[in-house]
Amino acid sequence: MSTQTKINLLNLDRPSMEQFFLSIGEKPFRAKQVMQWIHQRGVTDFDQMTDLAKSLRARLHDQAVVTLPEVSLDQKSKDGTRKWLLHMDGVENAVECVLIPEDKRMTLCISSQVGCTLNCSFCSTGKQGFNRNLTTAEIVGQLFLAHHALVKDGYENGITNVVMMGMGEPLLNFDAVMSALNIMCDDFSYCLSKRRVTISTAGVVPAMMKLSEFTDVSLAVSLHAPNDELRDQLVPLNTKYPIKQLLDACKAYVEEHNRRRITFEYVMLKGINDSLEHAQQLVKILKHIPSKLNLIPFNPYPHALYECSSGNAIHRFREYVVNHGIVTVTRKTRGEDIDAACGQLVGKFKDKSRRSQKHQLSIESITGHTNVSN
8 A cells, every 4th residue: 555545643533543443453442552652652663562463563554654744944942932844745835833831831832724814914824825724643743743852852741731823723624623632632642631722713703613512622712903893904804703703602612611711812013902992992892701811912024014012002901901800911922033923933835825925916016126035
């Protein structure tokens, strides 16, 4: 059987892995053994899985593979942040994932798509366009590589937290992301608590309503504006699913899993969404939802349309919402020197949406200059 037709075991959560072993005449418990070898021990060579019979190892060689993304670049920031550029299918498509270390917590920011369809006006990733969804194997492969790199460096616990906040909109790649989450939280793979896994969305309301049927991981919502007029400009998805629909979906998720709070992400843009009036509007729309607010200083990139709010403006905004009962954190900017900060991930891929080309033409029309850099 050619490599192309073999099953990549990284694509299989435990039920799918059990089904695979049944299909080749084996007992379902083999799934647990093989998942432990791959995900917990980092073994991808079937011959090294010594508690499997030689005949089974031979059958696995014939019908299965464990194929990981290829590491193209491994960068470390002066603040300890680490970014990997990972090729997914040869040289054409690559995504980025980011490790954010803090005390004993090792958080990995994982990508779910090659590019992003949403085109949020402040996000560098969105300006690069979109190519395709990642497979379950490509999503889990990011965790595999980062986790075992940490273990090799002496961090026994490896990755402790995962945030689906890298390139792409996770809920527009629903099936692959749900399968990947199953693997991340499985006792026979990475054993991550669902409280330590966060899925972020810009507000794909139908998928948010469906989410509770599959998981109760932590939910983060990229809000960025307290009213529809402004959010339409910043997050174009809002024209399809406006704030009221989005917040109704948030309430439903909280009610389904009582004790949970929704984390709302809010990028701070100078003179755009950072006034006291915006803070007042934000308090008003969030007051009936158990919330945590993350204020994110805007991270600049070439030809960005915005600037970061001043420290005073961020402090004033935060002070107002805190005084009105909303738990609020100003996020530290991490990995800025290696373009690993929030909104800066760009990867490398063929843009099927042609958005990057349109964006370049727009820049040229404004500046009168052709950007020849790639």
